[in-house]
Amino acid sequence: MSELNNRVVEKYRNNFLKEVEANVEEGDWVKMCMQCGVCAGSCPLGDAWEHTPQKLFMMIRAGKRDEVLSSDAMWMCTSCYNCIVRCPRELPITHIMHGLAHYAARLGLSPKNQPTQKFAQLFWDNLTKTGRVNELKLGLNLYFMNGFSEGVKKSLEMRSIGQGMFFAKRLNPMEILGGHGVKDQAGFHAMLDKAREIEDAKLDKFGK
Amino acid sequence: MAVQKDIGAYICSGCGLGDRLDCDQLEKVAKSDGRAKLTRQHEFLCSKAGVEMIQADIDAGDVSHIVLGACSRRAKTDAFNFENVVMTRTNLREGVIWVRPDTDEARESTQEMADDYIRMGCAEVKYQDLPAPSQEQGLNRNMLVVGGGITGMTSAIEAAKAGYNVGLVEKAGHLGGTAAALYKRVPERAPYSLPVDNGVDSLATQIQGNPRITVYLNSTVTKTSGAPGRFSVDISTESGDTTTENFGAIVQSSGFEPYDMSQLTEFSPESPDVVDQLGLEALAKEANGGAIKRPSDAKAVESVLFVQCAGQRSEKEGHLSYCSGHCCATSIKQAMYFKQANPDTDTVVMYTDLRTPGAGGEDFYRSAQKQGVIFTKGEVSEVTPGDTGPLVKFNDLILDENVEQNFDLVVLATGMLPNSGVNIDAPAPAEGEEVTETPVSILNLDYRQGKDIPQLVHGFTDSHFICFPYETRRTGIYTAGPVRRPMDIKQAMDDATGAAMKAIQAIENSSKGLAAHPRSGDLSFPSFRKEGCTQCKRCTVECPFGAINEDERGFPQYNEGRCRRCGTCMGACPVRVISFANYSVDSVGQQIKAVDMPDEFEEKPRLLALACENDAYPAMDMAAMNKVEYSAYVRAIPVRCLGSVNTIWITDALNSGYDGIMLLGCQKGENYQCHFVKGSEIAHIRMSKIDDTLSQLQLEKERVGTHEVAITDVERIPQIINEMAETVQKIGMSPFKF
Numbered sequence: 011m012s013e014l015n016n017r018v019v020e021k022y023r024n025n026f027l028k029e030v031e032a033n034v035e036e037g038d039w040v041k042m043c044m045q046c047g048v049c050a051g052s053c054p055l056g057d058a059w060e061h062t063p064q065k066l067f068m069m070i071r072a073g074k075r076d077e078v079l080s081s082d083a084m085w086m087c088t089s090c091y092n093c094i095v096r097c098p099r100e101l102p103i104t105h106i107m108h109g110l111a112h113y114a115a116r117l118g119l120s121p122k123n124q125p126t127q128k129f130a131q132l133f134w135d136n137l138t139k140t141g142r143v144n145e146l147k148l149g150l151n152l153y154f155m156n157g158f159s160e161g162v163k164k165s166l167e168m169r170s171i172g173q174g175m176f177f178a179k180r181l182n183p184m185e186i187l188g189g190h191g192v193k194d195q196a197g198f199h200a201m202l203d204k205a206r207e208i209e210d211a212k213l214d215k216f217g218k
Numbered sequence: 219m220a221v222q223k224d225i226g227a228y229i230c231s232g233c234g235l236g237d238r239l240d241c242d243q244l245e246k247v248a249k250s251d252g253r254a255k256l257t258r259q260h261e262f263l264c265s266k267a268g269v270e271m272i273q274a275d276i277d278a279g280d281v282s283h284i285v286l287g288a289c290s291r292r293a294k295t296d297a298f299n300f301e302n303v304v305m306t307r308t309n310l311r312e313g314v315i316w317v318r319p320d321t322d323e324a325r326e327s328t329q330e331m332a333d334d335y336i337r338m339g340c341a342e343v344k345y346q347d348l349p350a351p352s353q354e355q356g357l358n359r360n361m362l363v364v365g366g367g368i369t370g371m372t373s374a375i376e377a378a379k380a381g382y383n384v385g386l387v388e389k390a391g392h393l394g395g396t397a398a399a400l401y402k403r404v405p406e407r408a409p410y411s412l413p414v415d416n417g418v419d420s421l422a423t424q425i426q427g428n429p430r431i432t433v434y435l436n437s438t439v440t441k442t443s444g445a446p447g448r449f450s451v452d453i454s455t456e457s458g459d460t461t462t463e464n465f466g467a468i469v470q471s472s473g474f475e476p477y478d479m480s481q482l483t484e485f486s487p488e489s490p491d492v493v494d495q496l497g498l499e500a501l502a503k504e505a506n507g508g509a510i511k512r513p514s515d516a517k518a519v520e521s522v523l524f525v526q527c528a529g530q531r532s533e534k535e536g537h538l539s540y541c542s543g544h545c546c547a548t549s550i551k552q553a554m555y556f557k558q559a560n561p562d563t564d565t566v567v568m569y570t571d572l573r574t575p576g577a578g579g580e581d582f583y584r585s586a587q588k589q590g591v592i593f594t595k596g597e598v599s600e601v602t603p604g605d606t607g608p609l610v611k612f613n614d615l616i617l618d619e620n621v622e623q624n625f626d627l628v629v630l631a632t633g634m635l636p637n638s639g640v641n642i643d644a645p646a647p648a649e650g651e652e653v654t655e656t657p658v659s660i661l662n663l664d665y666r667q668g669k670d671i672p673q674l675v676h677g678f679t680d681s682h683f684i685c686f687p688y689e690t691r692r693t694g695i696y697t698a699g700p701v702r703r704p705m706d707i708k709q710a711m712d713d714a715t716g717a718a719m720k721a722i723q724a725i726e727n728s729s730k731g732l733a734a735h736p737r738s739g740d741l742s743f744p745s746f747r748k749e750g751c752t753q754c755k756r757c758t759v760e761c762p763f764g765a766i767n768e769d770e771r772g773f774p775q776y777n778e779g780r781c782r783r784c785g786t787c788m789g790a791c792p793v794r795v796i797s798f799a800n801y802s803v804d805s806v807g808q809q810i811k812a813v814d815m816p817d818e819f820e821e822k823p824r825l826l827a828l829a830c831e832n833d834a835y836p837a838m839d840m841a842a843m844n845k846v847e848y849s850a851y852v853r854a855i856p857v858r859c860l861g862s863v864n865t866i867w868i869t870d871a872l873n874s875g876y877d878g879i880m881l882l883g884c885q886k887g888e889n890y891q892c893h894f895v896k897g898s899e900i901a902h903i904r905m906s907k908i909d910d911t912l913s914q915l916q917l918e919k920e921r922v923g924t925h926e927v928a929i930t931d932v933e934r935i936p937q938i939i940n941e942m943a944e945t946v947q948k949i950g951m952s953p954f955k956f
């Protein structure tokens with residue numbers, strides 16, 4: 011658990027709902043859920059989750075901070091938007107799921123080796139390097155995410171798809187050398203730095 | 219038949235009747251069998267020309283009684299609206315050609331059907347007279363309102379606005395009832411976001427300044443006698459002074475009593491920090507916008523739990539099985555009291571189903587959520603007085619876990635019990651049985667049938683929820699507000715207005731001798747032949763509306779104003795001395811006898827259907843409109859209510875050779891649809907004894923069937939008829955055809 015987490019806990023004491031409202035994207039909506047269960051019934055993946063969105067919202071209201079933030083549930087959301095379309099209270103559920111996942115990650119509470127989270131990190135690192143996604147490297151990084159031997163196995167398995175993409179001009183082997191990027195690399199990185207600065211400033215409210 | 223009756227029979231050949239039926243033959247039947255003095259045919263009877271043709275005969279004094287052989291009596295009522303003539307309408311369109319196939323084989327039986335209906339019409343009209351008002355009651359534009367809460371005050375104000383004088387009786391020393399005990403009330407206007415003023419003062423001011431309203435405080439009604447248009451009411455003060463006033467109609471808005479929370483022992487009701495909703499209102503009034511303090515130690519409440527459905531919607535012994543309707547919104551409102559005073563108060567509403575009926579209910583709920591009220595789906599199993607405040611054990615139904623939590627204050631959302639006075643249908647206490655408490659009567663009716671309004675379930679006064687909400691089973695007396703069903707203030711105010719309107723209608727109708735709902739406008743009323751009466755009291759007992767008193771010698775005493783004209787008394791009378799000018803044992807009995815009865819070997823059974831005019835008969839008309847066919851052997855007679863069916867009709871029908879008899883009435887029981895509340899039920903009871911008659915005649919009991927049908931049974935009624943035809947085919951023809 012991070013030091014930031016300790017500071018947040020200190021600030022909100024046991025009012026996890028307030029904490030979510032203040033720090034989670036669209037967290038303000040959680041209190042408006044009327045527990046009808048429509049989202050839980052609509053989510054195509056709901057059955058496979060540890061907690062449905064409905065239950066997560068109830069857990070937040072019941073102050074179950076650790077259970078929510080260390081849960082794997084919100085990481086499983088595929089952004090299909092079924093729930094948003096159907097929620098009678100019009101909660102932006104999908105966005106709250108991502109908001110919760112992001113918040114948990116920032117506090118260092120998300121479950122270790124959560125595949126969605128790992129991939130998200132790979133994607134971020136890949137993208138921020140040049141400002142363009144390097145498909146080849148992203149694919150390879152994904153295959154080798156869980157070690158060398160599994161990576162080789164996976165690469166062989168996916169070989170025909172890779173070849174297909176190559177012939178369809180969807181994959182350029184030369185990308186391995188660094189690949190393409192945005193024109194103004196320096197500007198792009200300055201922009202990212204600024205964004206991080208703003209984000210960090212937000213955390214100041216928890217004291218140092 | 220002292221007066222000369224000149225019958226005119228008018229046959230329409232329009233709407234396909236002329237193509238399907240031999241109308242000349244119908245005229246012949248009317249002349250020979252129906253003894254009509256005059257018969258005419260017209261190819262468009264409801265047209266201006268057709269109507270003028272009839273009117274000319276009436277004006278010339280040629281006819282005093284007319285029979286129209288055309289469409290259903292429910293159609294073209296505007297066209298066929300003649301004054302000073304007795305009219306009956308036989309149903310050749312919906313009752314004959316529209317329910318029969320247009321084929322050569324069917325032609326004969328269809329014509330027989332039509333011939334019989336003409337015979338029946340002529341027979342009926344012969345036994346009908348023009349009803350005249352009873353003159354029993356006059357115009358009295360004063361209205362009595364019993365109960366000075368929000369409901370009663372609203373009724374009084376609305377009636378006064380419409381130009382009627384009101385006597386408003388309130389047992390307490392001030393107006394306002396329960397609403398006066400509220401700090402604030404649930405809003406009934408957009409944006410439905412915050413509690414609003416309880417509204418009592420503004421209503422009270424309107425009443426004080428109103429010359430049409432006389433308020434009787436500290437008073438109760440100690441005697442009510444009479445009938446609509448001439449109620450005589452004793453109003454007594456606590457000290458015993460009594461004044462007697464006359465009123466045309468009465469609105470009873472006696473409200474409710476809160477459920478006694480001390481019965482909920484599992485919630486530690488004796489603990490000072492466990493209160494009911496009215497208890498919380500008192501605390502909020504005291505705080506008057508400041509921090510609400512808990513009773514035990516006057517600490518400002520930092521956490522509060524609302525327990526919804528406390529002792530309600532539960533089948534447990536001593537609990538209320540019903541939902542009181544207002545308590546979810548009330549808890550939401552009360553949670554806002556805390557949030558308004560201090561947004562940091564922990565306010566939790568624990569519910570299994572949150573119900574916020576009404577236009578603004580959902581908005582109000584959302585407003586509370588926005589203010590940070592937490593709603594938890596859970597069930598509280600126990601409250602114990604903890605060290606720092608009540609300790610609550612509950613099961614969180616979403617997270618599926620048992621939780622224990624301390625709160626500073628617990629509010630129990632308990633239910634409402636109607637303040638409906640004496641249950642006149644309660645079984646008398648058995649000998650030696652202890653009578654714990656005798657309820658105080660509200661109206662002290664001087665009616666043979668009991669002191670108060672009859673109740674339906676759970677002590678609420680009997681009125682049909684959906685179809686006729688304010689009507690009670692005492693004509694001219696209307697109930698409004700939570701005495702009739704659980705409700706909130708907004709609904710009670712709507713109710714109050716509705717009941718006031720009904721009371722005004724009763725005043726106006728009764729002044730002209732016209733019936734109230736559901737035969738509104740009917741002038742006929744029951745009268746009885748004293749010479750034949752055996753003082754058996756059946757009519758006085760069976761009348762669903764308590765219209766009949768008894769004189770010293772035990773003879774029935776009719777109060778026309780209280781009568782709904784259902785005819786249940788007529789059906790009850792074993793010596794058949796009760797009749798209406800235009801509806802009697804004869805007017806139906808003679809129709810039954812007028813049917814031409816083919817002999818046993820012709821294999822043409824005859825079935826009799828006695829159909830309630832409110833639901834069953836219209837459903838048969840609708841079946842016709844939908845081209846649903848049924849047996850040509852049936853002869854249908856509309857009756858005012860199944861309760862008006864005298865068993866002599868059944869006996870006579872069986873004796874004269876009918877092969878099957880069907881009684882078609884409305885649903886009875888707790889969820890009744892009978893327009894006369896008890897008529898259908900009483901008919902079912904009477905008919906359960908018809909088996910004796912059948913076995914005496916050595917007839918199969920399948921020959922008589924009593925059915926509960928609804929106006930929507932457009933397919934089912936034809937099916938019942940056809941099944942009876944099949945049954946007769948199976949068991950054979952009646953041997954009583956002479």
Ligand code: SF4
Pocket residue numbers: 052053054055056063086087088089090091092093094103104107
């Ligand atoms: S958007 Fe996410 S939470 Fe919503 S239904 Fe789809 S997968 Fe489930």
Ligand code: SF4
Pocket residue numbers: 042043044045046047048049050063064067096097098099100101103
């Ligand atoms: S659909 Fe909306 S209101 Fe219903 S449980 Fe899900 S989030 Fe709550």
Ligand code: SF4
Pocket residue numbers: 744760761762763764765766780781782783784785786787788
């Ligand atoms: S039974 Fe019906 S018709 Fe007879 S007195 Fe009562 S209300 Fe009137």
